[in-house]
Amino acid sequence: MKIGLTGGIGCGKSTVSKLFAENGFSTLDADKVVHELLASDPGTIAAVVDLFGPEVEKEEGGIDREAVGKSVFGDEPKLRELEAILHPRVRERWQSLPDSGDWLIEIPLLFEKKLQKSVDLSICVFSDPQTQVERLEQRGMNRTQALARMNRQMPVAEKATLADYVLLNDGSQSFLSEQVRSLLSKIRTPQ
Ligand SMILES: CC(C)(COP(=O)(O)OP(=O)(O)OC[C@H]1O[C@@H](n2cnc3c(N)ncnc32)[C@H](O)[C@@H]1O)[C@@H](O)C(=O)NCCC(=O)NCCS
Ligand SMILES: Nc1ncnc2c1ncn2[C@@H]1O[C@H](COP(=O)(O)OP(=O)(O)OP(=O)(O)O)[C@@H](O)[C@H]1O
DSSP: OEEEEEESTTSSHHHHHHHHHHTTOEEEEHHHHHHHHHHHOHHHHHHHHHHHOGGGBOTTSSBOHHHHHHHHTTOHHHHHHHHHHHHHHHHHHHHTSOSSSOEEEEOTTTTTTTOGGGSSEEEEEEOOHHHHHHHHHHTTOOHHHHHHHHHHSOOHHHHHHHSSEEEEOSSOHHHHHHHHHHHHHHHHSOO
16 A cells, blocks of 8 residues: 655654554655755756756755755745756656555655545645744744745645545644554554
8 A cells, every 4th residue: 555645844744654654654755755866866966956056066965955945945937947857756766666565655745746646545644834833943944934835835724625534733742643543543444
């Protein structure tokens, strides 16, 4: 089974992914694939330097994600060009996963990019936008940057209406793990 996990930035996707991993799922995170490509894939690095200039290449090699992130959210044409470099490479990676076994794949833009048909089941982790901003600020992102990314995404309430299952993550981590436990018992029990 391949599950697509989505939600807004900072809603708790990685936290949910860890809970699935503890319950025997293999996991893949599209953001991590992007990070690996930007750190060490020569073709990706060359294309991104071509787009943003040599100043985004770090001395030790690889792309400075913070610098790119600061300039690209709010510059829609550039962001689309960056996505055109990265998305086909990321898609190739998760679409070539083995058919066997249980996989949870974190795909932030699952619904924006209409990829839901490529997974057996979709889950959205929902947090109130206020909670999203607070969590991102706690992680060191400033409010303007947080809002720029959130504004570029489909509102999480809309994602929730499109998903097969929704996990609520405005409460405690134990409330979240209870929901994951209950969801796992549903999707693993043959109907
Ligand atoms: C701009 C980049 C370099 C910033 O890197 P940074 O380490 O700061 O952020 P990270 O990659 O960890 O992303 C964190 C979150 O930002 C949001 N985000 C990232 N890219 C996008 C995007 N194109 N559109 C909307 N939100 C996005 C997602 O919620 C994601 O979970 C990087 O996010 C990137 O290359 N984005 C374009 C590729 C992409 O669309 N990635 C999303 C998953 S495939
Ligand atoms: N229920 C919760 N209570 C308190 N903190 C939480 C809760 N859920 C997640 N967090 C914290 O909020 C932050 C964002 O969570 P997480 O990294 O899981 O979200 P994400 O959706 O994967 O984020 P991103 O979109 O940036 O990849 C993390 O620091 C995490 O530890």
